[in-house]
Amino acid sequence: MAITNLNSFLCDYFSAKNCGIIHNNEGVLKIQLNEQMDRELMNRPFYWHYIKKIGRDGDPMQLTMITNPKKRDVPGEWIHFGSPRLQQIMNNLKCNERFxxxxxxxxxxxxxxxxxxxxxxxxxxxxxxxxxxxxxxxxxxxxxxxxxxxxxxxxxxxxxxxxxxxxxxxxxxxxxxxxxxxxxxxxxxxxxxxxEHQWAKKSLEILDEEIRTLKHFYEGETETEQMKKEMDELTKRYDPKxxxxxxxxxxxxxxxxxx
Known part of the structure; x- marks a missing residue:
């Protein structure tokens, strides 16, 4: 039910954005960005400011994305759920094309x-x-x-x-x-x-262990502001959500x- 084929998702996304598909084979996707997508994804504001200032069209970059684990040695960006580039694309969709x-x-x-x-x-x-x-x-x-x-x-x-x-x-x-x-x-x-949510049970076990360790470290002391802060940080990090x-x-x- 989830989007498991990231390659197809990315290909559809960039095609909809009118970017050129240079290469798409075995989980290796090479894209020729247009100006709009270069501006939105490649973080080159000074380049585009300079290019427009001198009256030139500019040269959008190419982007190679790898979704096949067997191709991770190919030059490009390794894309998976949680990777910064995929998060950036998701945020772009969320901000610019919500409905x-x-x-x-x-x-x-x-x-x-x-x-x-x-x-x-x-x-x-x-x-x-x-x-x-x-x-x-x-x-x-x-x-x-x-x-x-x-x-x-x-x-x-x-x-x-x-x-x-x-x-x-x-x-x-x-x-x-x-x-x-x-x-x-x-x-x-x-x-x-x-x-199955074994990950949640494991997180709770680690949280319990970390809190016990923390209390042992502060053993004999009344609960301090620092201790409370560290317990809150542990809870925030490990409490499953x-x-x-x-x-x-x-x-x-x-x-x-x-x-």
């Missing part, structure tokens, strides 16, 4: 109904002794309630646009947006509930047989 509305492109001279899908990309973060993130892409048909997993991959096979095609019309949703989102959230919650956060989402109007 969208798109229509499937249809070439027709007959009237064609388009049905609303609520699509959400949701991040589940596990925090304890170690940190781990999972990203889920789920779509909900807002008329019949059908749900699809790995929705971004499904949408990647369709041609989408910001304006509705000629002769097409939209079907009004039966399921309200809030109700639809709560249905999706229930799926995520049930998924989390049914997982699971958080669910929305990356982005949207309404996608698709043909009845699109998926």
């Amino acid at each position: 969208t509305k798109l229509f499937q492109k249809v070439n027709t001279t007959n009237k064609v109904p388009l049905y609303p899908w609520l699509v959400t990309n949701i991040k589940v973060s596990y925090q304890g002794q170690h940190k781990k993130d999972e990203v889920f892409s789920i779509g909900l048909h807002l008329v019949n309630g059908r749900m699809k997993l790995d929705m971004m991959t499904e949408l990647g096979e369709l041609e989408l646009q910001t304006k509705i095609s000629d002769f097409c019309f939209t079907i009004s949703p039966i399921i309200k947006l809030r109700s639809g989102y709560l249905r999706i959230e229930d799926v995520i919650t049930n998924y989390i509930y049914n997982q 699971i958080t669910i956060s929305m990356i982005n989402g949207g309404i996608f109007y698709l043909k009845e047989d699109a998926l």
